[in-house]
Amino acid sequence: MTSTPSTNVQTPPADVSFMQALRFWLKLGFISFGGPAGQIAIMHQELVERRRWISERRFLHALNYCMVLPGPEAQQLATYIGWLMHRTWGGIVAGALFVLPSLILLIALSWIYSAFGNVPFVAGLFYGIKPAVAAIVLQAAHRIGSRALKNYWLWGIAAAAFVAIFAFNAPFPAIIAVAACVGYLGGRYIPQIFQTSNGHGKADKDYGPALIDDDTPPPAHARFRLSHLLTVVVSGVFLWLLPMALLTSLMGWQHTLTQMGWFFTKAALLTFGGAYAVLPYVYQGAVTHYGWLTPSQMMDGLALGETTPGPLIMVVAFVGFVGAYPLSVGSAILAACLVTWFTFLPSFIFILAGGPLVERTHDELRFTAPLTAITAAVVGVIGNLALFFAGHVLWPAGLPAVWPSLADLPQTIAHGLDIPAAVISVLAAIALFRYKRKVTEVIAACALLGLLTYLATH
Numbered sequence: 001m002t003s004t005p006s007t008n009v010q011t012p013p014a015d016v017s018f019m020q021a022l023r024f025w026l027k028l029g030f031i032s033f034g035g036p037a038g039q040i041a042i043m044h045q046e047l048v049e050r051r052r053w054i055s056e057r058r059f060l061h062a063l064n065y066c067m068v069l070p071g072p073e074a075q076q077l078a079t080y081i082g083w084l085m086h087r088t089w090g091g092i093v094a095g096a097l098f099v100l101p102s103l104i105l106l107i108a109l110s111w112i113y114s115a116f117g118n119v120p121f122v123a124g125l126f127y128g129i130k131p132a133v134a135a136i137v138l139q140a141a142h143r144i145g146s147r148a149l150k151n152y153w154l155w156g157i158a159a160a161a162f163v164a165i166f167a168f169n170a171p172f173p174a175i176i177a178v179a180a181c182v183g184y185l186g187g188r189y190i191p192q193i194f195q196t197s198n199g200h201g202k203a204d205k206d207y208g209p210a211l212i213d214d215d216t217p218p219p220a221h222a223r224f225r226l227s228h229l230l231t232v233v234v235s236g237v238f239l240w241l242l243p244m245a246l247l248t249s250l251m252g253w254q255h256t257l258t259q260m261g262w263f264f265t266k267a268a269l270l271t272f273g274g275a276y277a278v279l280p281y282v283y284q285g286a287v288t289h290y291g292w293l294t295p296s297q298m299m300d301g302l303a304l305g306e307t308t309p310g311p312l313i314m315v316v317a318f319v320g321f322v323g324a325y326p327l328s329v330g331s332a333i334l335a336a337c338l339v340t341w342f343t344f345l346p347s348f349i350f351i352l353a354g355g356p357l358v359e360r361t362h363d364e365l366r367f368t369a370p371l372t373a374i375t376a377a378v379v380g381v382i383g384n385l386a387l388f389f390a391g392h393v394l395w396p397a398g399l400p401a402v403w404p405s406l407a408d409l410p411q412t413i414a415h416g417l418d419i420p421a422a423v424i425s426v427l428a429a430i431a432l433f434r435y436k437r438k439v440t441e442v443i444a445a446c447a448l449l450g451l452l453t454y455l456a457t458h
Helices: 018-031 035-050 056-067 073-116 120-148 152-167 172-189 226-251 256-268 275-289 295-306 312-324 329-361 365-394 406-414 419-433 439-457
Strands: none
Touching (some): 018 035, 018 073, 035 056, 035 073, 073 120, 073 295, 073 312, 073 329, 120 295, 120 365, 120 419, 172 365, 256 275, 275 295, 275 312, 275 365, 295 312, 295 365, 295 439
């Protein structure tokens, strides 16, 4: 797959047919490991460097646009480029094939997990994976924070968000709404605080003429037309309303599948900052409010999402499957498909309807300042999630509801600590932070350690 770009090519590549593009998007769906950063890197290597379907500057411009939208930016970027090349159907095919292989694989893995999760071999693997997940979430908070928290004000927003959800169990949507208001007011009255770039830098390499080059005029379908905007929005609302109406009429509003459709519709509109940003909301709903999963199952789902291709937010398919599995296997498969539909439908609408319109306002502070504040708040929320996961994994019997005196604190912390799990978690953190190992490598190594430990102690 790797190739050295040729910078002395003087002619752009030949036009790409719809079928050629379809084969590439299908291939991408199977090789898109590594989270958003890895997936974007794969697309850059294939589309910019090797195939030269789009120039570096146009690629980054599209990526910066996708970053201001809620939803998985890598999947939206694929949808955007597919739409730019082959109109609406090109975008739909590119975005759908980015998700479909992951959905099929996660349904199969979720069934194995639900049917055979108590088998010692499988239980041992997940005994090692859970501590790794706590370290992975902590790394995500650090990675996002190092990029987003550029001054003391943004650090303050992150700290306030952490306190709000940790101490007061504030709803995630309320935290996002308050952060957005703070960012909006800050952008008006102290704009210098919120002038932090969310972009990916300037294009500084030339890989030769591209099919969609820097000076290639936008195709006719990429220019704003009110009629097109209305058509896409109305179609999107219909595609959301039809399954929701069927679920409500056939099963009732309180049925698990109906509530999953409604809940993941809301989750899809709150995913500013990527999958880790929405995980606290999914956790609050799926575990705390609805009780579809246990905290341990949520961590197992996150681990499976980390080790399969496609967007990490595909963990919602696991949530849907496991949450509906007590009803029947058929209901579980249907739930996984439904929550995927409701999670990704808004992303297609945002790209197909808003691309020509929103691009004009990407660099305006009044739009970017609220997003900067939201990202800062997300860092605090993810930090709380890492702490919560660590507590459930390392102290399986739970910590005391009332903390003891400072002198008794070390003894209380040591009491009930799962020492093998703590060792695995520390090793995972060292591998991630010190040696910069890939998430998939860390999970594989920790799964093996967990299996050996579990078999030795059981």
